[in-house]
Amino acid sequence: MQGLVDEVRGSFGGEITTLRRDIHREPELGFDTEKTARKVLAALDGLPLEIETGVAQNGIVATLQGAGDGPTIALRADMDALPIHEETGLPFSSGTDGKMHACGHDGHTSMLVGAAKTLSQDSFRGRLNGKVKFVFQPAEEGGGGGRVMVEEGVAEGVDQIFALHLWPGLPFGTAATKAGPIMAAADKFEMEIKGTGGHGAMPHLSADAIVVAAQIATALQTLVSREVDPVQPAVVTIGEIGAGSAFNIIPETARMGGTVRTIDDDLRRRLPERMEQLAKGVARGMRADAELDYTFSYPVTRNDPEAAALALRVAASLFGEERAVETAHPSMGGEDFAFFLEKLPGAYVWLGIGDVSGLHTPQFQFDEEILPQGAALLTAIALEALSG
Ligand SMILES: [Zn+2]
Ligand SMILES: [Zn+2]
Numbered sequence: 001m002q003g004l005v006d007e008v009r010g011s012f013g014g015e016i017t018t019l020r021r022d023i024h025r026e027p028e029l030g031f032d033t034e035k036t037a038r039k040v041l042a043a044l045d046g047l048p049l050e051i052e053t054g055v056a057q058n059g060i061v062a063t064l065q066g067a068g069d070g071p072t073i074a075l076r077a078d079m080d081a082l083p084i085h086e087e088t089g090l091p092f093s094s095g096t097d098g099k100m101h102a103c104g105h106d107g108h109t110s111m112l113v114g115a116a117k118t119l120s121q122d123s124f125r126g127r128l129n130g131k132v133k134f135v136f137q138p139a140e141e142g143g144g145g146g147r148v149m150v151e152e153g154v155a156e157g158v159d160q161i162f163a164l165h166l167w168p169g170l171p172f173g174t175a176a177t178k179a180g181p182i183m184a185a186a187d188k189f190e191m192e193i194k195g196t197g198g199h200g201a202m203p204h205l206s207a208d209a210i211v212v213a214a215q216i217a218t219a220l221q222t223l224v225s226r227e228v229d230p231v232q233p234a235v236v237t238i239g240e241i242g243a244g245s246a247f248n249i250i251p252e253t254a255r256m257g258g259t260v261r262t263i264d265d266d267l268r269r270r271l272p273e274r275m276e277q278l279a280k281g282v283a284r285g286m287r288a289d290a291e292l293d294y295t296f297s298y299p300v301t302r303n304d305p306e307a308a309a310l311a312l313r314v315a316a317s318l319f320g321e322e323r324a325v326e327t328a329h330p331s332m333g334g335e336d337f338a339f340f341l342e343k344l345p346g347a348y349v350w351l352g353i354g355d356v357s358g359l360h361t362p363q364f365q366f367d368e369e370i371l372p373q374g375a376a377l378l379t380a381i382a383l384e385a386l387s388g
Contacts, residue, residue: 009372020110021092027081033138056148060136066128071159074133077112078140087362104166114375146336161346170352175315183301186334195288197252207287213254235261301338304345
């Protein structure tokens with residue numbers, strides 16, 4: 001497979017870089033990826049693909065029939081951006097205040113287009129014993145577009161599925177994955193603390209929701225440190241907390257919001273119950289009450305061992321052994337590719353972009369040389385999976 005990166009770069013490197021910049025300039029959020037989808041369709045125009053649009057609102061599924069009647073594999077990219085104000089200073093920076101491709105989904109989309117263009121060429125298509133579905137998904141960042149795509153039948157008739165994610169902190173051009181859990185279950189919660197309001201000078205006549213909230217925030221941290229097996233990964237983060245309207249008023253209510261990350265399914269089910277018991281116990285002890293509203297969002301992204309091995313084998317032959325790494329631990333980030341992997345065997349693969357600003361930061365950017373590398377990796381995965 002050596003030489004494939006050069007071939008993809010030579011044939012389509014310019015086009016997919018331009019596409020990435022066009023998408024980057026016009027970021028769209030959630031399911032509203034209409035313009036992005038139009039750009040993808042324009043880039044796929046003229047290829048021998050059967051195209052289905054309007055999947056999960058603005059998603060696209062493009063199917064390539066290979067030479068043989070073997071299995072069907074799917075390659076998935078996410079298309080949505082984030083509500084972040086870009087501060088990269090790039091000439092093709094976001095043209096929309098408060099929206100930015102800060103998670104690299106512009107890159108994922110262009111890499112998948114690059115794979116579609118490459119595999120559509122007769123010389124590659126003739127080597128595919130089966131079908132390839134190119135899945136362009138909206139709403140990864142919180143909307144659960146992957147879940148909607150699965151509900152709309154995108155996983156039906158598919159035998160294996162793969163996805164890449166650009167990964168800061170991993171050496172540039174290195175692919176990493178593992179069998180089993182690769183990304184955590186990502187759940188969210190809101191809590192309302194109900195006390196009794198009053199005059200700031202007369203605390204004894206009130207039940208101060210702020211002080212109760214502060215105690216609960218601290219107590220919740222003991223769930224991970226004191227109740228979870230120390231070798232079991234878990235995160236409880238309170239990301240929002242709010243109360244009050246004036247310096248001399250004790251507020252009646254306070255609210256907080258946060259996220260819980262787990263890998264173990266039993267722990268995932270157990271934590272909300274313990275959070276509620278603990279919060280209510282602390283609140284009642286302070287003459288207040290607490291209500292927990294808990295939402296199970298993205299499940300654990302669990303790789304099939306064979307699919308993960310295939311991806312690593314392909315990456316090793318493409319990039320060299322030292323650039324195909326079996327990672328020891330999952331990330332505690334969440335990923336809605338999990339919904340596909342609940343239905344199908346497959347693998348989620350990190351593609352290193354070196355020491356750059358983190359995902360979801362206003363400074364996030366990457367060297368576009370990764371685009372032909374990622375497109376070649378997706379291409380090579382399809383060739384290997386459909387080589388039989
Ligand atoms: Zn993200
Ligand atoms: Zn992402």
